[in-house]
Amino acid sequence: MSYTVYDRAGNKGSCRFSVRVRVRRCSPITPPENGYMKCDSDGDNYGATCDFKCTGGYELQGSAARVCQYGLTWSGTETNCAAMNINVGVRTASGLLDQFYEKRRLLIISAPTAANHYYRFQMTNLQHAQCGLDLRHVTVIELVGIYPAQIGRISHRLIPPGLALQLRLLLQISHNNFNMVMIDKQGMDKERYTYPITSAQIFTTIDTWQGRMDEMVLQQEAGHTCQ
Known part of the structure; x- marks a missing residue:
């Protein structure tokens, strides 16, 4: 750069x-294992912010966002994604549901018996849908039978009969018929069905919910898809 004056x-x-x-x-800075991150500007320059999310089945520990500070250090603490440890030993249904707040969506399937035709059809349909459920952060809760001969289950974890009964009462789910309830991450009761639906219908419905569009963008950028 030059200047000339007279x-x-x-x-x-x-x-x-x-x-x-x-x-x-x-x-x-790199994405946590079982998670992904999105950074603005160059991603590592002063003032850049990196946001972190975890894949389905994992919950975020540490900072959800970190900023590159003037001293060339990252704000917050190291981010990790740890497998969710669901406590089925809580005393109340609300205590059980609170564990999923802002972390997971819920698909609650209830039937009077395991032989119920609708229940069997629904569970068979979901057998090959686990990737799609995980991609959408969905946990399936099964409530089968009539109290006290009632079984509740979250994956391989059994829910005590009394807690399963509380869950039905809290959500006003009849034990006499097949019912399915879809709940979003904010604990809102979004959809109810008295008949089974396909996994494709479940996914299409969830993909219209608030917050899901942002998740989809991040997942696409990180290359997280179901083959």
Whole structure:
């Protein structure tokens, strides 16, 4: 860069100098295992923010967002994605549901017996849908039978009969017929069915819910899909 100036007497003066700009950068940061991140600007320059999310079945520990600070260190604490540890030993149905708040969506399937035709059809249909459920952060809760001969189950974890009964009462689910309830991450009762539906219908419905569109963008950028 150069400048030339003249005074009223016609004298001339010139100067030239160079400006070198160096971007302040933090050390590289990577997505947590079983998770992904999205950063703005260059991703490691001063002021850049990186947001973290976990894949289905895992919950975030540490900072959900970290900022590259002036001292070239990242704000917050290291981010990890740990497998969810669902406690089925809680005393109340609300205590059970609170564990999923802002973390997982719920698909609650209830039937009077395991031989119920609708129940068997629904569970058979979901057998090959686990990837799609995980991609959408969906946990399936089964409530089968009539109290006290009632079985509740979350994956391989059994829910005590009394807690399963509380869950039905809280959500106003009849034990006499097949029922399915879909709940979003904010604990809102979104959809109810008295008949089975396909996994494709479940996925299409969930993909219209608030917050799901943002998840889809992040998952696509991270390459998380179901083959």
